[in-house]
Amino acid sequence: MKRHLVGPVEELLPGNRSVIDVEGRKVGVFRIESRYYALSNVCPHAGGPLCFGDITGTTVVGEEHYDLEWVDSGKILRCPWHAWEFYLATGQSVGDSRMKVPTYNVVLEDGNIYVEV
């Protein structure tokens, strides 16, 4: 695993992302409030540019089984092609436990953001 420079911390503002090329792989690095996440930009459904999707929440069936609840706001990345959803922190698919996007460790050091791929 090698460490790759993403850029200065101050250039990735909260709520933003940067998609970088790391040895031929596209990796999306996200800053959500004070947390950083990095995921593969390749959606496991059909190869869409996952990291260009919306950061959102999702709906689940409520306790009464006839209502829907909005949960996990700001924790989910929705693919722009067919709206499959994945947790930013783990890469786990919201709707299919067999699907997962590769995630990478993000390191902050000396005012810079690095991703370990």
Ligand code: FES
């Ligand atoms: S390619 Fe991402 S949901 Fe289809």
